[in-house]
Amino acid sequence: MHSNATQSEAMDRSSAVAIIGAGPAGLSAGRLLRHYGVEYDHFERHNNVGGIWDIDNPGTPMYESAHFISSRDVSGFFDFPMPDHFGDYPSRAQIFDYTKDFARTFGLEEIIEFGTPITDVRADDDTWIVTPAGQTPRRYRGVICASGTNWHPRVPRHRGNFTGEIRHAVSHRSGRDFAGKRVLIVGLGNSGADIACDAAQFADSAYISVRRGYHIVPKHVFGRPADSFDEGITMPMWLERPVLSALLRLLVGDVTRWGLPKPDHKLFQTHPLLNSQLLHHLQHADIAVKNDIERFDGDHVVFTDGSRLEIDLVLYATGYEMRIPYLDKEIFEWDGDRPAQYLTAFNRHHRNLFTIGFIETNSSAYTLFDNISNVIAQYLRDQVTRPESARKFEEMIANDRPNLAGSLHLVDSPRHAGYVDAKVYKKHLARVRKQMKWSDLEPGFASSMREAVNSTATRNRP
CATH class of the missing domain: 3.50.50.60 (FAD/NAD(P)-binding domain)
Structure with missing residues (x-):
């Protein structure tokens, strides 16, 4: 004082x-x-x-x-x-x-x-x-x-002890840092999706842990930036949401095919996930989807479905x-x-x-x-x-x-x-x-x- x-x-x-x-x-x-x-x-x-x-x-x-x-x-x-x-x-x-x-x-x-x-x-x-x-x-x-x-950084805490490396997304600079590692990205906001794509390109194996499904909006629609359409739309939300939801089903398809959970909410009820590159890596199995973390166990991560993975680096993309x-x-x-x-x-x-x-x-x-x-x-x-x-x-x-x-x-x-x-x-x-x-x-x-x-x-x- x-x-x-x-x-x-x-x-x-x-x-x-x-x-x-x-x-x-x-x-x-x-x-x-x-x-x-x-x-x-x-x-x-x-x-x-x-x-x-x-x-x-x-x-x-x-x-x-x-x-x-x-x-x-x-x-x-x-x-x-x-x-x-x-x-x-x-x-x-x-x-x-x-x-x-x-x-x-x-x-x-x-x-x-x-x-x-x-x-x-x-x-x-x-x-x-x-x-x-x-x-x-x-x-x-x-x-x-x-x-x-x-x-x-907002860093969650999980039960157990992890003998590998734990970092937050604030420390991430380059996908090259993932080389030779088995990497788990926790969280799928827009930064988490970007970093997951870095891991998909550079890591020995790459995974994303998600708690809920997301509506993924491609960055381009009919060759134009997706948000350029929104700037010109004046229709009410009760009409805009079903129209755009139908368009996404046509352009993106069923995201559960690539391991993502089905969204538990309507379009626009969470911040949109705008990332075409993530879809590419999911479609090519460069990255795999896991559900929420239940606990750590030495060099393994145990998930809520009972499955486990040996992981070198857990990176929390869990916001600020x-x-x-x-x-x-x-x-x-x-x-x-x-x-x-x-x-x-x-x-x-x-x-x-x-x-x-x-x-x-x-x-x-x-x-x-x-x-x-x-x-x-x-x-x-x-x-x-x-x-x-x-x-x-x-x-x-x-x-x-x-x-x-x-x-x-x-x-x-x-x-x-x-x-x-x-x-x-x-x-x-x-x-x-x-x-x-x-x-x-x-x-x-x-x-x-x-x-x-x-x-x-x-x-x-x-």
Whole structure:
């Protein structure tokens, strides 16, 4: 705990906002704050932008074979499309380059204090005391937490003792690490499916352990990225689900033929498993499916059906806990392990404590970051220029409780707590902007920002 004396000695930046994290969410916030003239400082513990997409960022879960889970043309920042030469599903290296280009284009890097982890954030009356490691605390009027979600592995415990190697997916970098090993991947989210494909190509033998069946969506449908169809679909869920389910039966077939359990839920009631490569490896018996682990027994894994395998490496692809380690956990309400913020971003009890990126959704995350950053930035601007408008929005923060999952009716699991349907989310944010008389993001605003940045750089050039 910082003493009151330390707080009183804090550097006064109370006219500004602090952004913590320079991954895609933090960069989205920086661009929109800059666009609306909101003063801010920006902190990043690593020496570069990009967050998890920088494979050299200590603690990142990134691996060499990773690709974006949503397609190129629906996934970029607003008014800043990904280049046409990128793949339909860009590689992790392309996404990293794109993110760095975004930061350079809008002059965001010049504001970021790199190599500056934040060790503590706490409320002090109507301001926030932010402590960068080894530096004097600073006082801000608001804090935007954009430090990301995939840093704290969730590792289950199984009975018995295992004499082989146990790792979490956060440690995985290359399929070459599986060479000469009998590998069991536990969990079949999208990262687990990718890593299972690495094991299928490099390991001596490869297995996946799953507790339930999944609906597998191929990455391409009729030669087009699967999510490009969803962007244009406006039919209600009661009609969309059976239509798409019938299409999947035609395109994918019966997944139980390859050992996967029959799904125990309807399509879209869990986060979709988008992976064509996994189907290929299952169809070619490069990887075998096992059910849930019952216990370990020396160098064997025993499964709930009584079968057992001799295994060298168990790799848990079992997800992450959404922690914000520089803040007292009690300052948030929680939905599972997700901060239960209004519109995923606004703390209902502590003014100007924001979160961006602590979200699980089914599409276009970067676009959603821009949508919520646009609302945050205009609210912060109005606190100075239109205080009555800001107070009106604060009433909404306290009382409005929208259903952002729409009609998905998701399976009860930690991953789906607070899940957001991208279409529903964008529609609700549009209603909020209209009610508050706030601006939409309009095509062309990025060009004007780019010109302003270039003009400033030209004036400052020696």
